[in-house]
Each structure stands twice: as C-alpha cells, then as structure tokens.
Amino acid sequence: MIKPFLQKLLNIILPRRCRKCGKILHTDEELCEKCLNELNFIYPPYCKKCGFPLSEDNYNHKMICASCLKKKSTPFRLSRSALYYDEGSKNLILSFKFMDKTENAHLLAAMLKVAGQDIFNAGADVLIPVPLHYTRLLKRKYNQSVLLAQELSYYTGLPVDSFSLIRHKKTQPQVKFSGIQRVKNVKNAFSVKNPEKLAGKRVILIDDVFTTGSTLKECALTLKKAGVRSVDTLTVARVC
Ligand SMILES: [Zn+2]
Ligand SMILES: [Zn+2]
Incomplete structure (x- = not known):
C-alpha cells in the first residue's frame, strides 16, 4: 500500500491549506x-433573469427584479453568480486574480457549477472567458477567467473557446471608473475572430466578478453582432 504512505508523506511536506486564510487543514476540505x-x-x-437577490420588498410572483421589468432589452439571456462580492469573498477572488493563487480555480469553478444550474438546464454550447488585452496577459501571465472556464469545462463537459473573443483595445482597469465611464472605457474594445465558428451558438460568458456588468455587456453585444444565439453570464461573485 504505497499510495496511502505517499499521501501521508505529501501531507507532511505539503500540508493542505485553507484557500482563503492559509490555515493548515486536517480534512479534505478546501476552506476552513x-x-x-x-x-x-x-x-x-x-x-430569474439577472440573478439579482430579491429581498422581501422586491419579491414578487414573477420572480423578476424591478430593474429587469423596466429594461426593454438586455444582451443577456440569464445571469448567475455564486457569491456576494463582499469582505467575505474579496481576498479569495483578488488573490486568485492578482497573486498567482491559480490553484483556487478548482474551488471557484465548483461554485460556478452550482450557481449555473439554471443556465445549464436552459442549454448552452460553449464557455467563453472574458478576454484580457495581450499586454495585460503578458504582465499577469494568466487570465483568471480562462482558468475558471477550463475548470468549469471539466465539471460540465462544455467546451471552452478562449480564442474567438478578443480584447483588441487596451482598456484601463474598470476599477478606476464608475457608471457611464465604465461603459465608455470598454466601448468597442472587443471583436470576434472567425464569427462563423460561433454562429447560432449559446454562449456562457465566464468572469470573476459582476460589478456593473459593463464589460460583460460589451462582450455580449459583440458576440451577438457576430451571430451567436444567446449569451448568459456566470461569475464567481456579484456586487449587490
Ligand atoms: Zn480559512
Ligand atoms: Zn433582474
């Protein structure tokens, strides 16, 4: 029985740690x-459309939030997020995005799998991660959304296409802006290579955080112009 022995040895050399606080774990869990x-x-x-949590005040039998009732059209079919973006989730996501904690992708994609059930039930053909401009990719060395999509592909069997949607414009980080400035910042920033490959497909856009949705909307509009059938968004966390 060499395997349990090796596992024990590995646990001593490389103890399993909480993905969020780094505390040594004595179980198979990912978080303390x-x-x-x-x-x-x-x-x-x-x-049921945009995934925004409904409080008792805005809960209605249609299960549609006030904002979705008002809006005439949105480029998304469905949107879902696993977590509230708050003090509890921030460092888990930021360390994954900026501090090379790429091993967190496995845990975060498992959350996406649970949060995305309505989307998977509605039917989808391909996972598309929100792309980075190549200069930012060179600097950061990885795109966190690609890692999430790849892990989610493992859970769902859906293919990942990380080459067709391109961010050709070098945009400023959205965190610097708010509201309309965010919309302007990403305007015409994306394009689709080989649109015939995506024509008629049901796309799930994958990203880490849904803040105002400006980036995801611009991606969705670009994809729709290229002929995709529908666009859903699936993100780890959402600013609510
Ligand atoms: Zn912990
Ligand atoms: Zn809504």
Whole structure:
C-alpha cells in the first residue's frame, strides 16, 4: 500500500491549506470552517433573469427584479453568480486574480457549477472567458477567467473557446471608473475572430466578478453582432 504512505508523506511536506486564510487543514476540505462561514452565497429567491437577490420588498410572483421589468432589452439571456462580492469573498477572488493563487480555480469553478444550474438546464454550447488585452496577459501571465472556464469545462463537459473573443483595445482597469465611464472605457474594445465558428451558438460568458456588468455587456453585444444565439453570464461573485 504505497499510495496511502505517499499521501501521508505529501501531507507532511505539503500540508493542505485553507484557500482563503492559509490555515493548515486536517480534512479534505478546501476552506476552513471560519472562512467558509464568512462566504455569503447567493441563494433563491433571486431574479430569474439577472440573478439579482430579491429581498422581501422586491419579491414578487414573477420572480423578476424591478430593474429587469423596466429594461426593454438586455444582451443577456440569464445571469448567475455564486457569491456576494463582499469582505467575505474579496481576498479569495483578488488573490486568485492578482497573486498567482491559480490553484483556487478548482474551488471557484465548483461554485460556478452550482450557481449555473439554471443556465445549464436552459442549454448552452460553449464557455467563453472574458478576454484580457495581450499586454495585460503578458504582465499577469494568466487570465483568471480562462482558468475558471477550463475548470468549469471539466465539471460540465462544455467546451471552452478562449480564442474567438478578443480584447483588441487596451482598456484601463474598470476599477478606476464608475457608471457611464465604465461603459465608455470598454466601448468597442472587443471583436470576434472567425464569427462563423460561433454562429447560432449559446454562449456562457465566464468572469470573476459582476460589478456593473459593463464589460460583460460589451462582450455580449459583440458576440451577438457576430451571430451567436444567446449569451448568459456566470461569475464567481456579484456586487449587490
Ligand atoms: Zn480559512
Ligand atoms: Zn433582474
């Protein structure tokens, strides 16, 4: 029985640590109990279209939020997120995005798999990660959305296409802006290579955080112009 022995040895040399706080774990879990309790998952009731949590004040039998009722059209079919973007989830996501904690992709994609059930049930053909401009990719060395999509592909069997949607314009980080400035910043920033490959497909856009949705909307509009059938968004966390 060499395998259990090796596993034991590995656990001593490389102990399993909580993905959020780094505490040594003695179980197969990915997070310690404290960190898991700090995460605020988005549970029903939420808007069945945009996934925004519905409070008792805006809960109605249609299960559609006020904003979706008002809007005439949105480029998304469905949007879902696993977590509230708050103090409980921030460092898990930021360390994954900026501090090379790429091993967190496995855990975060498992959350996407759960949060995306409505989308998978509605039917989807391909996962497309929100692209980075190549200069930012060279600097950061990896695109966190590509890693998420690849892990999610492993859970769902859906293929990943990380080459067809391109960010050809070098945009400023959205975090510098708010509201309309965010829309302007990403305007005409994306294009589709080989649109015939995506024509008629149902796309799930993958990203880490849904803040105002400006980047995801611009991606969706670009994809729709290129002939895709529908666009859903699936993100780890959402600013609510
Ligand atoms: Zn922890
Ligand atoms: Zn809504």
